[in-house]
Amino acid sequence: MMNLAININALIPEIIIATSAMLVLLLGLFVKDKNNHLIYGVSQITLLLAAMLVAHSGFGPTYRVFNDMHIIDPAGNFLKLLSFIATSFVFLYSRSYLRKKQLLNGEYFSLTLFALLGIMLMISGANLLMIYLGLELLSLSLYALIALNRDNLDATEAAMKYFVLGALASGLMLYGMSMIYGLTGSLDLQVIATHLAEMNLDPSIMAFGLVFIVVGIAFKFGAVPFQMWVPDIYHGAALPMTMMISSMPKFASVALAARLLFQGLEPLAVDWQQMLLIMAILSMILGNITAIAQDNIKRMLAYSTISHVGFMFFGMMSGTINGLSSTFFYVACYALMTLAAFGAIITLSQKNKDFDQLNDYKGLSQRNPMMALMIMIIMLSLAGIPPTIGFYAKFSVLQSAIEVGMVWPAVIAVLMALIGMFYYLRIIKLMYFDSPSSLQKIHFSGDLLFILGINSFSLILLGLSPKLLMSLAALAVGLSF
Amino acid sequence: MQNYLLSISIWTPIVLGLVLLCSNQTSQRFSRYFALSAGLISFGVTWPIAMRFDLQSQLFQFQEFFHWILPYRINYHLGVDGFSVPLILLTSFMTLLVIFSTQKSDIKNLPHYHAAFLIMSGLMIGVFCALDAILYYIFWEAMLIPMFLIIGIWGGPNRIYATIKFFLYTVLGSLLMLVAFIYLYLNTGSFSIFDFYQLPIALPAQILIFLSFFMAFAVKIPMWPVHTWLPDAHVEAPTAGSVILAAIMLKLGGYSFLRFAMPIAPDATWLLKPIIIALSLIAIVYIALIALVQKDMKKLIAYSSISHMGFVTLGIFMLSPLAVEGGYMQMISHGFISAALFFCVGIIYDQTHTRQIDQYGGVINSMPFFAAFAVFFAMANSGLPGTSGFVGEFMVIMGAMKEGFWIAFIAALTLLFGAAYSLWMVKRVFYGTPLNKTMESLKDIDSIQWLTLGSLAILILVVGLFPSIITDFTNVTVDSFIHLMNRSKLPIL
Numbered sequence: 004m005m006n007l008a009i010n011i012n013a014l015i016p017e018i019i020i021a022t023s024a025m026l027v028l029l030l031g032l033f034v035k036d037k038n039n040h041l042i043y044g045v046s047q048i049t050l051l052l053a054a055m056l057v058a059h060s061g062f063g064p065t066y067r068v069f070n071d072m073h074i075i076d077p078a079g080n081f082l083k084l085l086s087f088i089a090t091s092f093v094f095l096y097s098r099s100y101l102r103k104k105q106l107l108n109g110e111y112f113s114l115t116l117f118a119l120l121g122i123m124l125m126i127s128g129a130n131l132l133m134i135y136l137g138l139e140l141l142s143l144s145l146y147a148l149i150a151l152n153r154d155n156l157d158a159t160e161a162a163m164k165y166f167v168l169g170a171l172a173s174g175l176m177l178y179g180m181s182m183i184y185g186l187t188g189s190l191d192l193q194v195i196a197t198h199l200a201e202m203n204l205d206p207s208i209m210a211f212g213l214v215f216i217v218v219g220i221a222f223k224f225g226a227v228p229f230q231m232w233v234p235d236i237y238h239g240a241a242l243p244m245t246m247m248i249s250s251m252p253k254f255a256s257v258a259l260a261a262r263l264l265f266q267g268l269e270p271l272a273v274d275w276q277q278m279l280l281i282m283a284i285l286s287m288i289l290g291n292i293t294a295i296a297q298d299n300i301k302r303m304l305a306y307s308t309i310s311h312v313g314f315m316f317f318g319m320m321s322g323t324i325n326g327l328s329s330t331f332f333y334v335a336c337y338a339l340m341t342l343a344a345f346g347a348i349i350t351l352s353q354k355n356k357d358f359d360q361l362n363d364y365k366g367l368s369q370r371n372p373m374m375a376l377m378i379m380i381i382m383l384s385l386a387g388i389p390p391t392i393g394f395y396a397k398f399s400v401l402q403s404a405i406e407v408g409m410v411w412p413a414v415i416a417v418l419m420a421l422i423g424m425f426y427y428l429r430i431i432k433l434m435y436f437d438s439p440s441s442l443q444k445i446h447f448s449g450d451l452l453f454i455l456g457i458n459s460f461s462l463i464l465l466g467l468s469p470k471l472l473m474s475l476a477a478l479a480v481g482l483s484f
Numbered sequence: 485m486q487n488y489l490l491s492i493s494i495w496t497p498i499v500l501g502l503v504l505l506c507s508n509q510t511s512q513r514f515s516r517y518f519a520l521s522a523g524l525i526s527f528g529v530t531w532p533i534a535m536r537f538d539l540q541s542q543l544f545q546f547q548e549f550f551h552w553i554l555p556y557r558i559n560y561h562l563g564v565d566g567f568s569v570p571l572i573l574l575t576s577f578m579t580l581l582v583i584f585s586t587q588k589s590d591i592k593n594l595p596h597y598h599a600a601f602l603i604m605s606g607l608m609i610g611v612f613c614a615l616d617a618i619l620y621y622i623f624w625e626a627m628l629i630p631m632f633l634i635i636g637i638w639g640g641p642n643r644i645y646a647t648i649k650f651f652l653y654t655v656l657g658s659l660l661m662l663v664a665f666i667y668l669y670l671n672t673g674s675f676s677i678f679d680f681y682q683l684p685i686a687l688p689a690q691i692l693i694f695l696s697f698f699m700a701f702a703v704k705i706p707m708w709p710v711h712t713w714l715p716d717a718h719v720e721a722p723t724a725g726s727v728i729l730a731a732i733m734l735k736l737g738g739y740s741f742l743r744f745a746m747p748i749a750p751d752a753t754w755l756l757k758p759i760i761i762a763l764s765l766i767a768i769v770y771i772a773l774i775a776l777v778q779k780d781m782k783k784l785i786a787y788s789s790i791s792h793m794g795f796v797t798l799g800i801f802m803l804s805p806l807a808v809e810g811g812y813m814q815m816i817s818h819g820f821i822s823a824a825l826f827f828c829v830g831i832i833y834d835q836t837h838t839r840q841i842d843q844y845g846g847v848i849n850s851m852p853f854f855a856a857f858a859v860f861f862a863m864a865n866s867g868l869p870g871t872s873g874f875v876g877e878f879m880v881i882m883g884a885m886k887e888g889f890w891i892a893f894i895a896a897l898t899l900l901f902g903a904a905y906s907l908w909m910v911k912r913v914f915y916g917t918p919l920n921k922t923m924e925s926l927k928d929i930d931s932i933q934w935l936t937l938g939s940l941a942i943l944i945l946v947v948g949l950f951p952s953i954i955t956d957f958t959n960v961t962v963d964s965f966i967h968l969m970n971r972s973k974l975p976i977l
Contacts, residue, residue: 383629388655389622395553398618398662402556405666413666417659424655428632428648436636436644473555 010068013060013075016053016083017123023049024116031109039107046094046112054087065483067129071191074129078261078483081331081475082126082254089250089338090119095454096346097243103354104241106151114151115247118144122251126258131180131190134262138176138223141255142169145248149240161239168222168232176219182212183267192267200270213271216263217278223256224312227285237305242357245301246345249308250338253315257334260319265327265484272322279320284412286313287419294426301359303426304344307385310423311337317416318400326403328480332473336384336396339465343381343458347374350451358445364430366439373452374445375434377459384462386427387420392462395469489533489546490562493572494610497526497579501602504595512594516587519598523580526605530576537569539956542964544615552619557674561616566961567742567812568612570954571735574819575612578731579605582724585827585936589834591722597638601724604630608732612739617665617675620744621658624736628654631725631733639720646713646720653713657700664696668748680748681968684975687751694752697745698760704737707797708767711790718786719839723830726782730789730822735815738796742812746800747968753801754969760801761887765894767794772901776908781839784909785825788865791898792818798895799880803969807883809955809962814876816954817864817947821873824861824940828854831933832913835926841912845919850926855914857929857937862910864944866903872947 011018027042034041057080065076093115101107121141128134146169150162184190186208187198199209218229225233237245264275290310297303315337318330351358351374358364368375384391397420404413465472500522504515537545544563552560564572583598591597607630610623628651635647665675667689672679685693703710714734718726746753768791775787792814799811831854832847833839848855864871867878877899884892918924929937947954 388629389625394622394625398666399556401663402666402669405663406670410663410667413663414660417663418656421652421656421659425648425652428651431632432636432644432648435633436647468552470553470555473553477555 013066013068014073016056017120017127019049019053019056020116020120020123024113024120027116028109028113031113038102039109042109042112043094043098046116047091049116050087050091050094054084057083057087062478062482071193072130072133073124073127075127076483077479078331079126079258081479082258082334083123085335085338086119086122086126086251086254089254089342090115092342092346092454092458093243093247093250096246096342096349096451099448099451100243100349100352101241104152106241106243111148111151114144114148118148118247118251122255122258125255125262128258128262129192129266131184131192131195131267134259135173135177135180137255138259139173141252142173145169145244145252148247149236149244152241152244155241157239158241158244161236164239165232165236172219172222172229175215175222179212179215179217179219182208182215186212192262195267196269199268209271210274213268213274214278216268217275220256220260220263221282221316223252223259224315225309226282226312226316227289227309228282230286230289230309230312233309234302234305237308238299238302242301242345242349242352242359246342246349249304249341249345253334253338257315257330261327261330261484264319265322276320276322279316280409280412283313283316283320284415286310286316287416287423288313291419291423291426294423297426298361299359300348300361300364300430303361304341307423307426308341310419311385313419314397314400314416317412318403321403321407321409323403323407324480324484325406325477326400327484328477329399329403331480332399332476333396335472335476336392336465339458340381340384340393340462343377343455343462344385346451346455346458347378347381350374350447350455351445353446361430361433362440364433365437367434370439370442371445377455378434379431380459380462382427382430384466386424388424390463390466392465392469392472395466395473399473487546488548489529489536490564490609490613491548493526493530493533493576494562494606494613496529496606497522497576497602497609498606500526501599501606504599504602507595515595515598519583519595519602520587522598522602523583526602527576527580530572530609533564534569534573534957537564537566537957539566540960542960547615552616556618556669558618559616559674559676560619561676562613562619563615564613565964566957566959567739567965569957570816571732571739572609572612574735574816575605575608575732578728578819578823581823581936581939582727585932586724587932588930591638593637597634597722597724600630600634601728604634604728608736611736615677617668617677617680617744619675620677621662621665624658624740625655627733627736631729634725635717635721638722638725640722641720642716643720646716649713650717653703653710657703657710660696661700664693667693677744677748680744683748684973685749686975687755690749690752690973691755694745694749694756697740697749698756701737701740701745702763704740705734705793705797706737706790707763707794708771708790709763711767711771714790715783715786718789718826719780719782723826723833726786726826726830727823730785730826731819734789734793735819738793738800738811738815741797741800742808742965747965750969750971750973753803757801757803761798761891764794764798764801765891767791768798768895768898769901772898772905775905776901778905779840779842781829781841781909781913782826783839784841784905785822785829788825788902788905789818789822791902792822792865795877795880795895795898798891799876799883802880802883802887803966804883804886805962805966807880807887808965809958810876810879810881810883812876812958812962813872813879813951813954817872817876817944820940820944820947821861821864821871824857824937824944825865827933827936827940828858828861831929832926836922841909843919844913844923845916846914846923847918847926848914849918850924851928853934854929854937857941858914859910860941861937861944862906864948866906867899870945870948872944872951875948875951 124137152158294306384393614620778784
């Protein structure tokens with residue numbers, strides 16, 4: 004048994020985030036601050052502080068605390084750090100947009116930090132109960148965040164849809180967990196794994212439990228055939244919320260899949276590999292083909308997310324450490340790209356009009372060459388064209404799949420990536436080859452442009468030296484699984 | 485010993501291009517001169533590669549090696565042999581020529597236009613130098629982006645269709661190549677092409693690997709039946725875009741066959757050789773017939789390109805020293821001739837704004853010097869002895885004779901068809917009485933155009949009369965290539 008002091012120390016990042024979430028809520032209520040500089044500052048500093056603490060434990064030893072409920076390991080630290088970075092970017096991008104829409108208040112920051120707390124708990128969950136609690140904390144915060152824009156019909160509808168479908172998925176997952184619990188008599192992932200491997204258990208119940216858990220995971224990712232909520236919610240929610248949903252929770256989903264499938268249900272790998280493979284291929288096909296038909300860029304990016312999820316599943320499908328680390332790398336790259344993509348839309352959006360129709364982008368290169376260049380880089384990266392980071396993401400996933408002999412699925416994957424290139428290129432086409440429908444000046448703030456600049460050029464810089472991120476992902480996974 | 489000749493050749497144009505892209509474009513004059521000097525510098529830095537190249541060495545020269553992406557053992561590994569050097573020089577020279585020829589033109593956003601060509605030139609040189617499969621792949625894919633933009637932004641009316649078709653067609657092939665690279669990596673543990681050369685592979689796997697390379701390179705060359713993007717791309721591309729496309733991009737396909745597909749899968753190459761030869765012959769004859777009926781000058785030259793590139797594939801797949809050398813020669817020669825022809829069409833199009841052959845007639849009356857050049861290039865295109873066009877075709881036909889009489893016979897038909905479509909076009913456009921007022925009021929070529937066309941004409945003649953300046957580079961390399969090809973890579977059971 005560990006002593007209590009060590010237990011508390013291990014949880015300090017979580018405690019900081021939780022405290023700050025509540026503090027920000029109170030500050031928002033009681034401190035008169037028109038531009039909310041204070042709560043913004045507090046949130047960002049909290050993130051920095053927590054990130055420093057997590058980075059400090061870094062690639063240290065793996066250990067479990069609170070009666071093996073909570074696990075600290077390099078893979079978890081890696082994902083947590085990425086979540087902090089993503090959250091920080093979300094705050095940076097969203098601030099001015101939310102201020103324009105009068106949504107920038109204590110609740111926003113508080114809920115986001117609670118969502119982050121949920122993500123952290125999921126990442127560190129070593130017990131089905133903890134994972135489920137983290138998942139619910141994350142989901143409930145997200146429902147509320149989307150509904151924050153309560154005067155907007157679309158947003159309210161999106162929140163309602165997300166809530167109903169999310170609750171259903173949580174229910175399914177819980178049902179699966181209960182079956183596994185019934186079989187093995189434990190909620191602890193390690194114990195479950197040993198029991199599943201050693202005892203002679205009823206295979207049909209095992210399969211039932213597994214299917215429900217995989218369905219829950221697939222729903223949280225938004226993989227086909229559980230993708231129905233993705234386009235509507237991306238479309239309906241306000242831009243900063245969409246940005247958040249598309250970036251931060253993906254880390255939690257990857258962690259969820261890694262913990263449940265690679266740790267708890269590892270003995271059933273043969274079964275879930277097939278499920279993941281089918282869902283991966285279907286997601287790539289449906290996501291890429293349907294995205295072509297969209298005329299709203301948020302919906303287009305929603306379908307693009309589905310196809311990227313297909314690639315993440317494709318990495319995990321191999322069931323190897325290499326495959327998992329390629330998925331970790333993929334999700335990191337994906338988050339950077341999607342943050343940049345939504346960041347660009349937010350930057351361009353005007354006070355009374357979102358820049359979310361594809362036709363808005365017509366002739367952007369003539370209206371603002373710098374923005375057009377950055378969006379081009381983002382689109383090329385999403386399409387996976389070298390020398391951007393998006394290429395290496397796809398490359399490492401394909402590599403891990405071919406390694407286990409999945410050559411033909413890899414061929415399907417590259418063909419789907421090819422189809423996907425079409426709609427990314429279409430944005431470039433609109434920006435560069437078409438003439439603008441209006442020459443009206445686009446107003447945006449310089450600091451947003453600066454952040455977007457850093458974000459989008461990092462896609463190229465990381466593409467020129469992907470070694471660092473790749474090695475980190477490989478090391479984190481290698482040390483933990 | 486490392487010197488950085490190759491890195492300098494690759495990165496100089498890219499960096500200068502990026503500077504040009506980002507520089508403040510208030511002064512038109514300044515950016516024009518900047519682009520021109522950037523082109524000159526980029527051309528200048530490729531010279532030492534040719535000068536200091538050891539013609540007798542079988543090894544890759546000027547090698548540079550750095551670890552780059554360690555987890556996957558991807559290295560920044562460059563090096564050149566006799567197949568790369570002439571193409572590198574061709575690339576930097578053509579880029580210079582393209583920038584020079586558009587010095588006075590009123591193309592919108594001219595600095596960006598020049599920057600795109602400079603960046604592309606660096607990337608293409610990168611393709612010719614890369615000895616690591618992923619490094620190669622990155623240059624290969626990245627190169628598409630500037631071309632995609634050049635056709636899409638500065639192209640003709642149907643440019644969007646053409647450029648997206650061009651991009652997707654090319655990427656389709658290269659993605660399959662990526663899968664092949666990963667497969668090879670998993671079997672060798674590195675992405676170095678030297679390791680790929682040594683790896684024994686079973687025949688079924690070799691065939692699949694060869695086919696996935698084939699998809700990538702056949703689209704690029706382009707071979708029949710995956711050629712359909714080329715006429716569209718050429719017709720819509722601006723003149724300079726067509727020049728680079730025809731003179732260099734198509735060569736990337738031929739070069740890559742020699743560098744990757746064939747030595748990595750030699751047994752599959754021998755097995756599939758008859759099929760490739762058949763496809764090449766179809767390209768030579770059938771596409772030449774298509775060229776004969778074209779009404780649009782650019783389309784005619786585009787089809788003529790495909791037909792001539794059929795000679796390249798025919799030559800290199802005959803796998804005899806003479807034929808391979810001939811195929812290579814044909815690549816260089818076609819680089820000059822097709823570029824010259826596209827320049828000619830561009831010059832005349834700028835004045836008349838039509839490319840339809842039947843809209844022309846009697847151009848020689850108002851543009852005598854231009855007509856002289858155009859007739860010379862058309863002759864070279866149809867393989868007139870003394871021009872570079874003849875050398876390559878002759879060597880390939882000689883090589884084909886050893887392979888079989890009928891192959892040589894069918895290949896030789898191109899001399900007939902080539903002369904037919906080239907000279908018929910010349911006759912309809914340049915000779916006869918002036919068709920209308922526009923034809924009478926055409927202005928003859930100015931000094932820039934003189935210099936552009938003149939330098940190409942000289943090069944065509946020099947290479948035609950002294951082919952050894954190219955073959956000196958390739959002799960040793962061809963021998964080692966044939967040596968690689970004659971060695972079975974099937975695993976010993």
